[in-house]
Amino acid sequence: MCTYLTEQIDITGSGKGAAGYFPLTRAMVYVDHPQHAPYEHTVNVDFLNPAQGPSARVAVELTEEGALALIEALRKAIASAPAGLASERQGQPA
Amino acid sequence: MDDRLIAETVTITGADGAELEAYAARPLNSSPRGGVVVIHHMPGYDSSTKEIVRRFAAEGYNAVCPNLYTREAPGAAPDDAAATARSLGGVPDERLVGDVAGAASYLRGLDNANGRIGVIGHCSGGRQAFLAGCSLDLQAAVDCYGAFVTEAVPEGFPMRVGPIGHLAKDLSAPLLGLFGAEDKHPSPEATAELEELLKQAGKEYEFHTFEDAGHAFFAVDRPAYRPQAATEGWKLILDFYARHLATV
Numbered sequence: 001m002c003t004y005l006t007e008q009i010d011i012t013g014s015g016k017g018a019a020g021y022f023p024l025t026r027a028m029v030y031v032d033h034p035q036h037a038p039y040e041h042t043v044n045v046d047f048l049n050p051a052q053g054p055s056a057r058v059a060v061e062l063t064e065e066g067a068l069a070l071i072e073a074l075r076k077a078i079a080s081a082p083a084g085l086a087s088e089r090q091g092q093p094a
Numbered sequence: 095m096d097d098r099l100i101a102e103t104v105t106i107t108g109a110d111g112a113e114l115e116a117y118a119a120r121p122l123n124s125s126p127r128g129g130v131v132v133i134h135h136m137p138g139y140d141s142s143t144k145e146i147v148r149r150f151a152a153e154g155y156n157a158v159c160p161n162l163y164t165r166e167a168p169g170a171a172p173d174d175a176a177a178t179a180r181s182l183g184g185v186p187d188e189r190l191v192g193d194v195a196g197a198a199s200y201l202r203g204l205d206n207a208n209g210r211i212g213v214i215g216h217c218s219g220g221r222q223a224f225l226a227g228c229s230l231d232l233q234a235a236v237d238c239y240g241a242f243v244t245e246a247v248p249e250g251f252p253m254r255v256g257p258i259g260h261l262a263k264d265l266s267a268p269l270l271g272l273f274g275a276e277d278k279h280p281s282p283e284a285t286a287e288l289e290e291l292l293k294q295a296g297k298e299y300e301f302h303t304f305e306d307a308g309h310a311f312f313a314v315d316r317p318a319y320r321p322q323a324a325t326e327g328w329k330l331i332l333d334f335y336a337r338h339l340a341t342v
Contacts, residue, residue, distance in 0.1 A: 006180055028181050033310070035137060035173045040308075040317055046177045054170035054178040 006030040015047040015058040025049050034061035043067035098122040099151045106200040109192020115161040117144045119151035126208035128339025129201030132159040133215030133222045138172035160197045194226040208341040228261035234338035236270045241279035244287040262291040268298040270334045272327045274307035
């Protein structure tokens with residue numbers, strides 16, 4: 001099935017795409033058919049910078065297990081560092 | 095027998111006069127023949143869709159697939175273009191109809207055109223093929239597992255699509271529907287509902303639901319591929335077009 005459902009959020013950071021690093025401003029998450037992963041459906045994450053055009057994109061296609069493990073790992077890594085260390089206002093909690 | 099083909103990127107005029115990139119394939123044989131507008135699926139104007147265009151040309155039809163994401167993502171890779179289109183809420187229905195009209199007009203203008211036009215789409219394109227059949231003067235429409243034709247759209251739905259079953263009364267062409275019994279969107283209940291609407295409107299249609307097949311069973315490069323259903327499905331499509339797009 002095509003879910004069409006799409007979550008979109010603003011983000012700040014950088015990603016490495018086909019043409020090298022670029023600033024990231026948006027992320028889009030959806031459970032739908034992957035382009036490449038050998039599954040019917042995957043959790044797809046697109047890291048984007050719409051101002052730089054469609055090719056400013058880092059695409060990730062994860063299984064549900066992989067996606068949930070990644071969420072855990074992100075939380076764990078952030079929790080193990082001093083609060084706010086990696087926030088936009090470096091050193092001050094978000 | 096002259097079986098030479100040409101396949102190339104062309105420019106067509108879509109909705110609002112927009113110039114659209116399109117992939118066209120046609121036999122070089124000058125005898126009159128029907129044309130097929132191929133609507134690409136949501137993952138974009140990709141190599142598998144272009145292969146479908148060439149297949150129709152090899153089967154004797156003039157065929158063209160407009161890049162529905164030309165406006166948002168000119169020149170981008172198909173997957174990047176699809177992501178951009180998704181982030182913007184997808185292709186609006188009205189624009190899709192105008193783009194298919196432009197593709198049909200391109201086909202009708204070819205030297206070897208017989209004036210008869212079919213449309214086909216898979217997945218989101220299946221819904222759009224039905225929409226085009228209900229909005230334009232066409233001679234055949236093929237809906238391969240198009241979702242959200244009759245189904246209510248889930249809450250929080252960000253895409254600019256809604257149910258269009260009520261348009262069945264306006265269908266201008268015979269409709270061939272190919273579905274998988276294991277598909278959830280469209281579910282067998284949803285396709286039965288569409289069938290009922292077509293019946294009520296007195297429209298000509300043929301629906302086939304394949305057992306042991308789900309969504310995207312035509313997609314040779316995906317695990318959903320079901321060789322039996324896909325082979326039989328192609329046969330049904332070619333038979334349908336042979337009956338409805340033949341030179342009269």
